[in-house]
Amino acid sequence: MKSSSRYIGLGLLFVLLAAFPLVAPLLGLDFYIGFVRRVLVVALAAASLNFILGFGGMVALGHAGFIGMGAYTVVALSDAGVMSAWVMWPLAALVAGGVAALIGTVALRTRGVYFIMTTLAFAQMLYFVVVSLRRYGGDDGYTLMSRPTLLPGIDLGNESNFYWVVLVVVALALWWLQRATQSRFGHALMGIRDNETRMRALGYPVFRLQLVAFTIAGAIAGLAGALLAGGNGFVSPATMHWTQSATLLVMVVIGGLGRSWGGPVGAIVWLLLEEFLKQHTEHWHMPLGLLLIAVALWAPKGLAALYKRRLPLTPALSPEGRGSKA
Amino acid sequence: MSGILVLEQLLNGLGYGLMLFLLAAGLTLVFGIMDVLNLAHGSLFMSGAYVAAEAHTRTGSFTAAIVIAVAVTVVVALLLEVLLMRRLYTRDHLAQVLATFGVILVADDIVKMTWGPSPVMAPTPAALSGPINLVDGLPYPAYRLVILAGGLLVALALYLLVNHTRIGMRVRAGASDRPMAELMGVRVGRIFNGVFLLGAALAALAGALMGPIVAVQVGMGEAILIPALVVLVIGGIGSVRGAFVAALLVGVVDTIGRAFVPMLLRATLPPATAADLGPLFAEVAMYALMVVVLIFRPSGLFSARS
Numbered sequence: 001m002k003s004s005s006r007y008i009g010l011g012l013l014f015v016l017l018a019a020f021p022l023v024a025p026l027l028g029l030d031f032y033i034g035f036v037r038r039v040l041v042v043a044l045a046a047a048s049l050n051f052i053l054g055f056g057g058m059v060a061l062g063h064a065g066f067i068g069m070g071a072y073t074v075v076a077l078s079d080a081g082v083m084s085a086w087v088m089w090p091l092a093a094l095v096a097g098g099v100a101a102l103i104g105t106v107a108l109r110t111r112g113v114y115f116i117m118t119t120l121a122f123a124q125m126l127y128f129v130v131v132s133l134r135r136y137g138g139d140d141g142y143t144l145m146s147r148p149t150l151l152p153g154i155d156l157g158n159e160s161n162f163y164w165v166v167l168v169v170v171a172l173a174l175w176w177l178q179r180a181t182q183s184r185f186g187h188a189l190m191g192i193r194d195n196e197t198r199m200r201a202l203g204y205p206v207f208r209l210q211l212v213a214f215t216i217a218g219a220i221a222g223l224a225g226a227l228l229a230g231g232n233g234f235v236s237p238a239t240m241h242w243t244q245s246a247t248l249l250v251m252v253v254i255g256g257l258g259r260s261w262g263g264p265v266g267a268i269v270w271l272l273l274e275e276f277l278k279q280h281t282e283h284w285h286m287p288l289g290l291l292l293i294a295v296a297l298w299a300p301k302g303l304a305a306l307y308k309r310r311l312p313l314t315p316a317l318s319p320e321g322r323g324s325k326a
Numbered sequence: 327m328s329g330i331l332v333l334e335q336l337l338n339g340l341g342y343g344l345m346l347f348l349l350a351a352g353l354t355l356v357f358g359i360m361d362v363l364n365l366a367h368g369s370l371f372m373s374g375a376y377v378a379a380e381a382h383t384r385t386g387s388f389t390a391a392i393v394i395a396v397a398v399t400v401v402v403a404l405l406l407e408v409l410l411m412r413r414l415y416t417r418d419h420l421a422q423v424l425a426t427f428g429v430i431l432v433a434d435d436i437v438k439m440t441w442g443p444s445p446v447m448a449p450t451p452a453a454l455s456g457p458i459n460l461v462d463g464l465p466y467p468a469y470r471l472v473i474l475a476g477g478l479l480v481a482l483a484l485y486l487l488v489n490h491t492r493i494g495m496r497v498r499a500g501a502s503d504r505p506m507a508e509l510m511g512v513r514v515g516r517i518f519n520g521v522f523l524l525g526a527a528l529a530a531l532a533g534a535l536m537g538p539i540v541a542v543q544v545g546m547g548e549a550i551l552i553p554a555l556v557v558l559v560i561g562g563i564g565s566v567r568g569a570f571v572a573a574l575l576v577g578v579v580d581t582i583g584r585a586f587v588p589m590l591l592r593a594t595l596p597p598a599t600a601a602d603l604g605p606l607f608a609e610v611a612m613y614a615l616m617v618v619v620l621i622f623r624p625s626g627l628f629s630a631r632s
Contacts, residue, residue: 297410
């Protein structure tokens with residue numbers, strides 16, 4: 001019963017999201033089609049971070065670097081004249097995943113704050129690499145020629161069409177991530193988060209499992225970067241600035257660490273608030289900052305935790321987790 | 327490449343390194359003792375720079391500007407400690423990152439409301455605006471020499487305080503093993519309050535001194551925070567000596583990346599490639615240094631807890 005009602009709810013959510021581009025013009029909300037699409041993509045990026053942060057206990061402060069790797073893969077392909085989404089998106093995930101694997105190999109040797117700082121350092125290096133790529137616009141960013149192509153007859157230049165494609169891709173990726181957390185692999189990952197020593201004693205290949213998780217998260221962030229680039233038609237190094245990584249981290253914590261909907265909930269809340277505040281005040285950073293402080297002090301388990309379900313809950317970050325007390 | 331140019335660049339690197347040390351010293355003590363990761367440390371630096379610029383324009387006295395900047399920032403830090411930091415001691419690093427990132431957002435907006443979004447002019451003190459001939463053929467800006475001297479003096483004072491006084495002994499004890507220090511009768515909480523305020527004062531001093539040679543603008547705190555954290559991690563958390571060595575190392579490596587590597591590239595590579603790669607090495611040198619250090623010493627050069 002429980003799980004079937006859950007699927008009905010998710011199906012309903014999907015239908016509502018899918019109907020949005022049809023309803024929006026009637027309400028004069030055309031502008032928000034692009035906004036909701038961006039929220040969907042950022043939700044995916046946040047979910048991928050939650051996969052290693054919440055379920056894996058790895059406080060990585062360089063996630064925007066992987067998003068950027070995906071986005072710049074799209075830029076490089078577009079610059080070379082390849083516009084097919086079938087090539088662009090998988091390759092973006094592959095490149096970002098590959099980079100994540102390399103970075104993870106080094107970063108996962110460190111613990112605690114050293115891990116936070118190593119991931120940050122690598123992301124900063126990636127940031128400066130794209131800044132120095134003058135062929136792709138350097139500091140000023142790169143404007144893509146057009147939207148990617150998918151199938152003949154489907155014009156992705158049409159805002160609604162692109163929205164639907166993004167919706168399907170994001171839904172599939174989120175579903176797959178959700179499956180991964182519930183698999184044996186996901187449980188082993190949570191086991192490592194909760195007690196690394198014990199998992200090692202039980203014979204689990206801790207380093208390898210963490211590296212695989214780190215790579216998966218990087219690949220999905222890269223996919224999100226590709227979707228973002230295709231949608232905006234513009235990519236700049238600002239996407240990869242460390243404050244973007246921090247913002248993603250913030251989204252995940254606000255939403256709920258290690259909760260299946262934590263990432264998306266946090267992304268939605270943060271982006272909606274940002275959009276709302278920007279329209280009302282020039283000083284929109286301050287309320288967001290105060291909200292952050294409030295969440296850190298009084299709702300450390302995030303908003304998703306406020307909605308309690310009777311399914312087994314995953315525990316919050318344990319003291320032994322990576323990036324908690326060193 | 328002449329020896330004089332090398333000397334000039336090394337002096338620049340040393341000056342930058344000393345300023346980083348002023349920031350990293352406070353950061354590493356707070357982190358070493360209380361295990362609190364304070365991302366808002368850069369905001370205290372920004373506060374020092376803005377208040378000093380404002381006070382200097384109003385009073386016309388550079389010394390007064392520095393004193394006012396440090397005093398105001400210490401008061402701000404006191405408020406921050408009482409209102410927020412206290413509640414974060416027992417929380418995990420993630421909560422600390424979150425809350426102090428929130429402080430950054432708030433601080434940036436307060437500065438924007440007070441001084442506007444565009445950079446503020448921080449005048450160089452008139453008496454120090456000229457160059458001084460260090461050796462023949464090397465006129466070096468007098469103001470940068472003051473920064474060097476100031477940085478060295480503060481570093482020395484801090485070294486004496488931490489390594490040769492009773493208070494310093496307690497600080498070190500708290501940083502290397504807090505529970506044991508508490509058992510031995512050290513009131514670590516109170517020590518920490520002092521260290522937090524001292525750290526704020528050092529950050530403000532760095533901000534006030536750096537103001538005239540960097541852009542005093544919103545976001546300057548975040549820009550310097552990352553190099554300061556890099557210094558902290560390279561040096562090893564909780565170690566003032568480590569912070570000092572790492573700060574000078576980062577200052578010099580950064581300068582080598584900015585000044586010498588592009589020169590070397592121009593001499594060896596086609597001009598277009600060199601122009602592309604030059605800035606990259608400049609920015610990346612510091613991070614590469616950190617990664618290399620961490621590969622060989624995963625907890626920094628002089629970790630107080632190793």
